[in-house]
Amino acid sequence: MADRLTLTIDGRQVSVPPGTTVLAAARLLGINIPTLCHLADLTPEGACRVCLVEADGVRGLAAACTLPAAAGMVVRTNTAAIREARALVVELLLANHPADCNACQRNLDCELQRLAADLGVRAVRFRGERRRYQPDDANPFIVRDNEKCVLCGRCVRVCKEVQVCNVLDWTERGFASKVTPAFDTALDGSACVFCGTCVSACPTGALAAKPLYEAGRPDKKVRTTCPFCGVGCNFDLNVKDGQVVGVTSDETSAVNGRLLCVKGRFGIDYVHSPDRLTAPLVKKDGAFVETSWDEALGLVAARLAGIKAAHGPDAIAALSSARCTNEENYLLQKFMRAVVGTNNIDHCART
């Protein structure tokens, strides 16, 4: 088998390895084909038909996300027929979707909205019976609203292929088709471990992280490293009005991709716990009183200096922390060795 094959997309040639899809080949050329059910880190399914293209020798329109590139293939991605067909697909999805976008957490951050805008779908001509379901929000982490689901199946594939818990799956068929845990139960009480990876894959507001659902649109996202276990997942802290309001993940993180666990995705609220200390405390007559940094640091320095003078540096010890950064651990051992003059430094978890 040749190790590369050449095809033509919108009049431009591109060489790709066998097995490449037309979608991937087009992206190499910088040609944008809209998608909905496709995610680069999941098995392509060709379910939504938003990515339709024309290819010589292929009857009708084909889904670019599953169509394998072939040698000599000639593909068109942007004809009037294609635009019309894609718009129809999106219009049908909207016809079966709640219309009150303003009330949705994903408003202005919704792939369905963006597709409709990109494809010029403004009016929905068909307004028939719409699916009606109760949202599942009886847990602290995830809101699942089947009415907003576009049946792209990304959450089902994420749950099967990435998190490999097989909790979310299809139930019923046709108009009644929907995604649920086994036996159409709520998430709480199913085998779900609330990793929330399905939330990261959902194109609409059908699966939402409760903290973000409640907070509204964040002002910024800051990529950082999770403070819990030693895996070191990366994620984005979502910040609004100077507060961390939630956590999002995507496939670009080196170690974890879009995977996180319930702690990383939903446990960061400890940062804003009302129990956080906000001023130095000094114990006076057995009770803590708040004080200034100046007084607190002055007291610590004076006592440490006094104990060192009276008993020598080895009468002082420090415990460093696996919770602190490398730079802070480095500084504390430097402080103990170079400033206090002892090797009495250890950290709490020797594991």
Next chain:
Amino acid sequence: MAGLATSFGSGAMTNSIGEIPDNKVMFVIGANPPEAHPVIGAKMRQALKRGARLIVADPRKTELAAAAHVWLRLRPGTDVALINGLLNIIIENSWHDDAFIAECTTGFAAVAAVAAQYPPDRVERITGVPAPLLRQAAEMYATAERAAIFYTLGITEHTCGTDNVMSLANLAMLTGNVGKPAAGVNPLRGQNNVQGACDMGALPNFLPGYQQLKWPDVRQKFATAWEAAVPDKPGYTLPDMFDAAVRGDLKAMFIMGEDPVLSDADAHHVRKGLESLDFLVCQNLFLTETAKLADVVLPAASFAEKDGTFTTTERRIQRVRQAIAPIGGSRPDWRIICDLAARLGYPLTYGSPEEIMAEIAALTPVYAGVSYPRLAAAGLQWPVPSAGHPGTPYLHENGKFACGLGYFQPIEYEPPAEVPDADYPFLLTTGRILYHYNVSTHRRAARLTAHRPEEKIMVHPADAARLGLADGAAAAVASRRGRVRAKAQVTDAVPPGVVWMSFHFPATPTNEITSGAYDKVTKTYEYKVCAVKIEAAP
């Protein structure tokens, strides 16, 4: 850490998390990744989906134990006997890798002699694992083209923790499973930056990058850079500190970011040590149980409020980025240390954590090529010996160990320090659950707490019936050191005679009852095994 450092010359995960989905054979011992390292758990499930074979050694029927091709349900604390048994079977069947042993290792003969003392029937008597299962596990691991070992606290939190780790190193070297992808010996670090705290020399006998304190040229290098003498006497380890405080030799402690009263074994001894001090300073986000004993508490900023780096279990140095301003009057730990140093007459004038990292890189060979711009996209896995070096996904390539040759260490089985008896007839082992993190999320992380508000003691149905304990009923668990209460969870996930608890809940301070015995080398407490009695609590 000490065990792997002795055998391989480097105490870290030899391989990478990204290799896990491609693993062919995984041997998971004393680890429960789906709960303690959930993303590694997911990658292991991906490997299983792709046809990997799984061997699990665990007294508890964990998710992975239930999914394993071979589940070795050993008695807690008998790991060394189990591993020696595997060595025995592998050598008897000539499944070992003669070429690797000859070219890359030393000390094999002594290990073979010890292994010969552990025939399957003896190992069955010690561990409770049926001999045919041992044979299956040995064959699956040893005859695989490549196989990887994963372990965590279940292996290290024993009086024989170092022995356990060196035994696993023996097993990997015997079969040539080191120095290639999807193989190796992989300790999974429990906390986000344990690896980094060790790397940075927050250890009484090492300077940053595992440079030995005892080497004069190392001390000289740091003394020159720091313009201060570096003392040559090794310091106290953590358990030594509390002993020294009780004796009156230690007068003051500075505790940054930790809560040893809740997190360390034998809480009474820890508390007594801290109460014996003349002066205690704690620097923390919260008024922890430990901080309540302090004379001064300094409010620290959280990871979201500062810049820096963490080093993960796979040796990956990654950025921590400031997202919000420090809450209230709190300050980042690094600033507090700088300010304190200045008041003691030693100005530390870093403008940012990036400048501190530049100093670390200059003094630490395994971090030499690290700089913030290079960490931006995906971090770097140490060793990173130079600015152009791409980092190191797996260690000891082609069997070239960091210490030259890999050292086989003959290890004999020793029973745990405390075993059940008539007064304390149950064996308690401890671990982590999915929904909490150490002692720090309960109550403070509101959503996790709402979902999992309290401790549950796992008790086997037969034991529960004898004790008259119903599922969900209040129970009291007592050891020679203390007594705690929690609800019973009646489940056959634990074998008869064994009970299991986590240590996440201040209302059930499990470490009031765990053992203060610790490993003779690393001074890691034996959290994993102690004798207890249980009764229904009114």
